[in-house]
Amino acid sequence: MFRVSLSMNQITVQTNSxxxxxxxxxxVQRFAQEQNLDDGIITVFVPHTTAGVTINxxxxxxxxxxxxxVLNDMIPWNNGYRHLEGNxxxxxxxxxxxxFAQIIVKNGRLCLGTWQSVYFCExxxxxxxxxxxxxxx
Amino acid sequence: MFRVSLSMNQITVQTNSxxxxxxxxxxVQRFAQEQNLDDGIITVFVPHTTAGVTINxxxxxxxxxxxxxVLNDMIPWNNGYRHLEGNxxxxxxxxxxxxFAQIIVKNGRLCLGTWQSVYFCExxxxxxxxxxxxxxx
Amino acid sequence: MFRVSLSMNQITVQTNSxxxxxxxxxxVQRFAQEQNLDDGIITVFVPHTTAGVTINxxxxxxxxxxxxxVLNDMIPWNNGYRHLEGNxxxxxxxxxxxxFAQIIVKNGRLCLGTWQSVYFCExxxxxxxxxxxxxxx
Numbered sequence: 001m002f003r004v005s006l007s008m009n010q011i012t013v014q015t016n017s018x019x020x021x022x023x024x025x026x027x028v029q030r031f032a033q034e035q036n037l038d039d040g041i042i043t044v045f046v047p048h049t050t051a052g053v054t055i056n057x058x059x060x061x062x063x064x065x066x067x068x069x070v071l072n073d074m075i076p077w078n079n080g081y082r083h084l085e086g087n088x089x090x091x092x093x094x095x096x097x098x099x100f101a102q103i104i105v106k107n108g109r110l111c112l113g114t115w116q117s118v119y120f121c122e123x124x125x126x127x128x129x130x131x132x133x134x135x136x137x
Numbered sequence: 138m139f140r141v142s143l144s145m146n147q148i149t150v151q152t153n154s155x156x157x158x159x160x161x162x163x164x165v166q167r168f169a170q171e172q173n174l175d176d177g178i179i180t181v182f183v184p185h186t187t188a189g190v191t192i193n194x195x196x197x198x199x200x201x202x203x204x205x206x207v208l209n210d211m212i213p214w215n216n217g218y219r220h221l222e223g224n225x226x227x228x229x230x231x232x233x234x235x236x237f238a239q240i241i242v243k244n245g246r247l248c249l250g251t252w253q254s255v256y257f258c259e260x261x262x263x264x265x266x267x268x269x270x271x272x273x274x
Numbered sequence: 275m276f277r278v279s280l281s282m283n284q285i286t287v288q289t290n291s292x293x294x295x296x297x298x299x300x301x302v303q304r305f306a307q308e309q310n311l312d313d314g315i316i317t318v319f320v321p322h323t324t325a326g327v328t329i330n331x332x333x334x335x336x337x338x339x340x341x342x343x344v345l346n347d348m349i350p351w352n353n354g355y356r357h358l359e360g361n362x363x364x365x366x367x368x369x370x371x372x373x374f375a376q377i378i379v380k381n382g383r384l385c386l387g388t389w390q391s392v393y394f395c396e397x398x399x400x401x402x403x404x405x406x407x408x409x410x411x
Contacts, residue, residue: 041180041273043315043376047387049331055236056228057186062219063228069219070212070229075344082336082343091330091337092344099329099390100376102180102237104271111269113184116236132385134378136273136315136410178317178410192373193365194323199356200365206356207349207366239317239374241408248406250321253373273410 010132015125018090019072021054021064024131025110025117031133032105040137042110044101047132050090050124052097058117071096071123090123097121105135147269152262156209158191158201161268162247162254168270169242177274179247181238184269187227187261189234195254208233208260227260234258242272284406289399293346295328295338298405299384299391305407306379314411316384318375321406324364324398326371332391345370345397364397371395379409 011027024044032042046053057063071093081088101118104111112118120131148164161181169179183190194200208230218225238255241248249255257268285301298318306316320327331337345367355362375392378385386392394405 041271043378045376045378045385047385047390049329049337049387049389054232055186056232060220060222062221063186063225066218066220066225067229067232070216070225074211074348079344081340083334083340084336085334088337088340088344092341095328095330095341095371097232098235098372102182102239102376104180104182104269111182111184111271113186115186116184132378134315178408191369192323193369197357197359199358200323200362203355203357203362204366204369207353207362211348234369235372239319239376241317241319241406248319248321248408250323252323253321 009134010130013120013129013131015122015127015129018125019068020122020125021068021119023058023117024120028103028118028133029110032108032110035135037105037135038108040105040135042103042105043134043136044118045132046099046120047130050087050094051129052094052099052121053101054097054119054121055101055116056119057115059115064119087124093123146271147267150257150266150268152259152264152266155262156205157259157262158205158256160195160254161257165240165255165270166247169245169247172272174242174272175245177242177272179240179242180271180273181255182269183236183257184267187224187231188266189231189236189258190238191234191256191258192238192253193256194252196252201256224261230260283408284404287394287403287405289396289401289403292399293342294396294399295342295393297332297391298394302377302392302407303384306382306384309409311379311409312382314379314409316377316379317408317410318392319406320373320394321404324361324368325403326368326373326395327375328371328393328395329375329390330393331389333389338393361398367397
């Protein structure tokens, strides 16, 4: 197998419920600083198939709460799926939110809109998860 | 706060209705030329939480019209959401389309399929919006 | 027209049914090796508007089978769409999965989670399709 893991450049996220959005913006910013990245892009990658990453509003926690609810309603946990492990809904939500995100860095700082944060999206928790970071210029 | 804005390398998009897809492909191409980017990637980033970006067909405007309709049907504007600002549907659609896109550049030109364009996706207009660009090699 | 095609750095994927997820992870890895990419990012880009790309589980083929079913149920093939070509559902699914993916490369190898593979997503097959690759550092 040619798969490797990024033992450096990763954070661990502990989730506490089946569905949960966790703000990891500060971790992305910290990574940019550790890499002395002045100007470039940071890729955030989630190496799991029942979790994802998205960028959305951080001002009112009801936004991500609503997002969780809409996804749960759209893709019910039990719905006659074939996958016997029983977590098909989590896999579908992972693909809908996506496994990676990109954030522009300028003068060493993340370029995000006023209300934007980067969220790790747990869809089959609680679990201990990893998130990987990589800078490019 | 560590957030900064990309005062350069941005365009302004004025939207005219609540939901609207606007072709910004020419702006991305212009940015590539201004940067003298011969070979690399351009990242398109939307710094808003009720708007997004997607790549889809430009030949028949009914395609993006249908896409708007499907998203509106899937995520109704009023549906007992918690977020009191009332635009939860726009936040959900933003995460479903995504906040960023990547386009390969070769010999100074965008590499897109015959029918592909890059669309700014307004989900809570009309508003004046920004889109940011960043090149990497 | 400023659009160009990546005659190099592309693979051809032959699909066999209207909806089909095809594992292209080995092709991405092969591209990284051909480019002698030791450390960076590979962007996978689908130059079609009725196909996409996603990262999801490879261990149990029922996961992608369920993902196809959920998307087919969510976005029916016939639903009074305006686009006369009749494949609106495929265009919507393409935007939901996305046209591009990014994979981190470390020591010449793709960094993917244990169960992750990169899937080409056919939504209007059977067809002969292309997928483009681009490395950045």
